[in-house]
Amino acid sequence: MQVERMEADYKKACARNQQVPPGFHAHLGHLYSQLGRLDDARKQFETEKTEFPESAVFVDQLIARLNKHERAAK
Amino acid sequence: MFGLLLAGCATTSPPKPDYTIFRQFHPRSILVLPPIGEGSYNYLSTATRPLAELGYYVFPVAPVDQFLKDNGMPTRVDMHQAPLARLAELTGADAVLFLTLNQYGSRYQLDKFSTTVSVQGRLVDTRSGLTLWEGSGAAYEDSSTESEYDSEKSILGNILLRPPLWPISSKLRG
Numbered sequence: 001m002q003v004e005r006m007e008a009d010y011k012k013a014c015a016r017n018q019q020v021p022p023g024f025h026a027h028l029g030h031l032y033s034q035l036g037r038l039d040d041a042r043k044q045f046e047t048e049k050t051e052f053p054e055s056a057v058f059v060d061q062l063i064a065r066l067n068k069h070e071r072a073a074k
Numbered sequence: 075m076f077g078l079l080l081a082g083c084a085t086t087s088p089p090k091p092d093y094t095i096f097r098q099f100h101p102r103s104i105l106v107l108p109p110i111g112e113g114s115y116n117y118l119s120t121a122t123r124p125l126a127e128l129g130y131y132v133f134p135v136a137p138v139d140q141f142l143k144d145n146g147m148p149t150r151v152d153m154h155q156a157p158l159a160r161l162a163e164l165t166g167a168d169a170v171l172f173l174t175l176n177q178y179g180s181r182y183q184l185d186k187f188s189t190t191v192s193v194q195g196r197l198v199d200t201r202s203g204l205t206l207w208e209g210s211g212a213a214y215e216d217s218s219t220e221s222e223y224d225s226e227k228s229i230l231g232n233i234l235l236r237p238p239l240w241p242i243s244s245k246l247r248g
Contacts, residue, residue, distance in 0.1 A: 026135055
């Protein structure tokens with residue numbers, strides 16, 4: 001499963017003190033959101049923004065959409 | 075087994091890069107749209123990794139694809155035809171990379187055929203609409219020993235999206 005592969009890749013990168021490439025965290029967050037793991041998704045989106053400030057406009061939109069879906073589901 | 079061709083190069087000397095416009099606009103983030111063209115539907119872009127290695131922030135293609143679909147662009151053609159200002163507003167991208175992939179095939183024996191995968195690309199600055207870069211390349215192969223996906227990856231990664239055709243981003247250069 002792609003989520004597991006990405007989580008493993010992230011652990012490997014951390015062990016080597018390497019940064020994962022741009023978009024990695026946002027992509028993983030996207031997968032989490034599709035699985036309904038909204039808090040995990042939000043954490044990934046925030047990490048993408050921290051690691052890559054150029055992503056802020058896009059990531060904020062992803063977070064806003066996530067929050068909107070969460071409110072609608074309640 | 076496949077051969078790589080760079081359009082416009084009849085000799086072995088590579089085209090002389092002109093980074094004037096690149097330097098002027100120094101894009102830090104690049105929005106790679108899902109490619110359009112025949113035979114490209116199954117694969118989202120393989121352009122992101124070579125560009126990331128050059129130091130550009132590249133938006134992840136799968137979330138972008140879904141996000142643009144949710145924002146009034148249901149097809150890839152819609153994405154390619156959207157106003158640049160709209161793409162910039164939605165993503166904050168400094169530049170957009172438009173890729174067109176095409177595949178041509180011909181059967182030359184009963185069980186053998188050759189295919190050519192061609193890629194055309196254009197990088198456009200979102201604020202001014204100016205073209206920062208354009209290029210094209212092609213790969214041909216016999217008897218489908220390698221997939222079209224490998225050819226696309228090869229053209230983008232090995233030929234088009236690397237120095238000297240592309241400068242290292244201003245972020246890496248400091």
